[in-house]
Amino acid sequence: MPGPPKQFDRDEALSRAIEVFWEQGYLGTSIEDLLEAMELSRSSMYSTFGDKKALFVEALQVWIDEEIAQFVETLRGPGPLIERLRQAFGQRHEAQKALGNAGCLFGNTVAEGGMQDPDIARVLDTFVRRGERILVSTFEAAVRAKELPKGTDVHALALFSITVSQGALLLGQNTPDLFEQIAPPFLRVIGSGAFTES
Amino acid sequence: MPGPPKQFDRDEALSRAIEVFWEQGYLGTSIEDLLEAMELSRSSMYSTFGDKKALFVEALQVWIDEEIAQFVETLRGPGPLIERLRQAFGQRHEAQKALGNAGCLFGNTVAEGGMQDPDIARVLDTFVRRGERILVSTFEAAVRAKELPKGTDVHALALFSITVSQGALLLGQNTPDLFEQIAPPFLRVIGSGAFTES
């Protein structure tokens, strides 16, 4: 049963893999790139994670879980709605800037054609659904707290917010100061209560 | 000087290449894929277009020119601002739906890491700058025509519109009916004149 202990930390290796995939994309990342970043050998990588795609799916899953967890924590926090939103979206932007304007792992994967692979598509779907659910419940609470007008289309507002966020993370790779330019008017729009049902 | 005439149409071949790159991305497309779609031989491809990256850059350039031309034509057309915007953004969405939710060639390329290659980055930059310029002048005209309130931050509004459009084209690959859901409130926000300078 026993054997030599692993010479690496599984979670640590996985989080290194996340970074590499994030920066270079799935196709743009070679096994060699991964081994170097994860600091383990070919054998260990294959025996621990299966193959490249399995590693990617797991990395994507972990990334999503962490991203959503942080998103929830910030949005459930104290303070006015607009301030929490600014912080929640700002955090996503900070993370991508820290990786050299690498965008968003979800968005990059979708754009790379991730939806064409069923295994990857399944994981990608959960990100949008969970993000949407959190925003909907956040906006619903804001309506109850009279921070948003009664009759606000919380569903449309949630989808719209995600769209703006993804668009900003994408274009931020091309126009680094874009987020700072559009965040204020975006938040003003939300605060203005323009999203009432038609 | 003379020689046998080419057995293919350069422009036609290029537009086939655009489709393939659009659907599969730069890295996801092999020379074999291109030859099959363009219906020419290896030799002809290399002697006509140089190599894979040169072909991609040229394809991207043509795609941008056509996209911008259509965008301008629609926005310069008759009718109220909101209607022209709806049509202009709708056309982009229709195009991506026709290719099986392939998103946007610009966005896909950026997400794939296109900004890391100087030759590609240069072309990508022109797309955003030109799109922004067109929207700014469109919004300026709308302000003069009193379709938008005086004091509208046309620059922020242009960047914001591009962001929403790119975000929708990205997420549309994952959530096919997203565009229909967010377009109405988006256009309502623009029409409401919420983008006045602070």
Added chain:
DNA sequence: TCCTTTGTGGAACGTTCATTCCAGGTTACG
């Protein structure tokens, strides 16, 4: 008609890719 120029098909090249395999080392339980 010859000869230069151009286009084409296919073989061939070297590289890189993801993946597998194996030999040797290390651990802990019996």
Added chain:
DNA sequence: CGTAACCTGGAATGAACGTTCCACAAAGGA
């Protein structure tokens, strides 16, 4: 102390990649 279980480094494999090369065909000017 031995032995079964496990981990690791590196060689090896075969497929796919982008690219080059070459021999032949086709065309028009001399």
